[in-house]
Amino acid sequence: MCKSIARWGVLIGSLWVSAVLVQGQIGISTLSVDVNLPPGGSFTGAFEVINSSDQPREFTVELKDYDRNIEGGLVLLNPGTHPRSLAKFLSFTPAQFALAPKQKQQITFKIEIPATERGPHWAAFAITSPAPSSGAQPPPPPGQQPSIPVTIGTAEQFVVKIRHTDPTNAVNRGRIVSVQALLPERDKPLRIVVEYENTGTTFQIAKTQLRIVNAKGEIVVQKRAEDMALLPGGKQRLEIPVTEKLPSGTYLALVIIDFGGDFLVAGQVRFQI
Numbered sequence: 257m258c259k260s261i262a263r264w265g266v267l268i269g270s271l272w273v274s275a276v277l278v279q280g281q282i283g284i285s286t287l288s289v290d291v292n293l294p295p296g297g298s299f300t301g302a303f304e305v306i307n308s309s310d311q312p313r314e315f316t317v318e319l320k321d322y323d324r325n326i327e328g329g330l331v332l333l334n335p336g337t338h339p340r341s342l343a344k345f346l347s348f349t350p351a352q353f354a355l356a357p358k359q360k361q362q363i364t365f366k367i368e369i370p371a372t373e374r375g376p377h378w379a380a381f382a383i384t385s386p387a388p389s390s391g392a393q394p395p396p397p398p399g400q401q402p403s404i405p406v407t408i409g410t411a412e413q414f415v416v417k418i419r420h421t422d423p424t425n426a427v428n429r430g431r432i433v434s435v436q437a438l439l440p441e442r443d444k445p446l447r448i449v450v451e452y453e454n455t456g457t458t459f460q461i462a463k464t465q466l467r468i469v470n471a472k473g474e475i476v477v478q479k480r481a482e483d484m485a486l487l488p489g490g491k492q493r494l495e496i497p498v499t500e501k502l503p504s505g506t507y508l509a510l511v512i513i514d515f516g517g518d519f520l521v522a523g524q525v526r527f528q529i
Contacts, residue, residue, distance in 0.1 A: 342377035375422025432523035
């Protein structure tokens with residue numbers, strides 16, 4: 257079904273669970289779990305921690321809240337401090353364990369939503385293991401999932417996100433707050449900057465497309481930008497570099513975002529080179 261460009265759309269969320277084995281010295285069977293639960297509902301789930309190295313490893317599991325900053329980066333918080341914290345409705349075991357080489361450990365968790373509590377909510381598990389001196393790895397760019405454990409000081413850490421959608425309160429909508437054109441300067445190319453807001457109550461992966469149109473109405477640049485992962489109520493600022501050389505003239509930059517609803521949202525800005 258084709259989607260029309262509009263200001264917002266509505267879509268009921270659904271349950272899906274990712275299952276990607278992360279390779280490295282230590283691994284995890286999934287990086288996120290999405291749970292669809294009405295008020296009063298419960299859910300029991302599990303994931304595995306894998307010691308793929310040739311030496312014993314010790315692990316600690318901590319429950320955390322999390323948020324995303326304006327650039328899309330993941331920010332871990334103390335449990336129970338975020339207004340939409342799932343931590344107070346979530347229990348798990350074990351909190352500490354050791355694994356011999358090539359062994360696995362299952363982490364089980366249970367979510368119990370009170371009958372009077374409406375969603376959405378979210379939390380995360382931080383699984384940490386002291387890192388061998390030869391196994392340190394640099395952290396990934398902000399907002400990207402690590403394909404290997406992130407090194408935190410002298411420890412390696414995975415983060416498993418647990419996201420709860422309330423089907424009785426699931427509205428999928430969003431809006432473009434602003435679109436700006438930053439003209440080329442020094443060693444920086446033309447950049448189109450869009451700020452997008454998830455105004456609904458579901459978790460979104462927003463797909464962004466940029467089109468630049470010249471004064472004749474011709475599309476001279478068309479490209480996909482990186483996807484944005486947004487929490488309900490969250491905002492993200494996305495900078496799209498345009499490395500193509502454009503001749504002097506007046507242009508229109510059109511940004512189109514597909515946030516997974518029945519409609520697309522769009523914003524535009526005119527600029528001159």
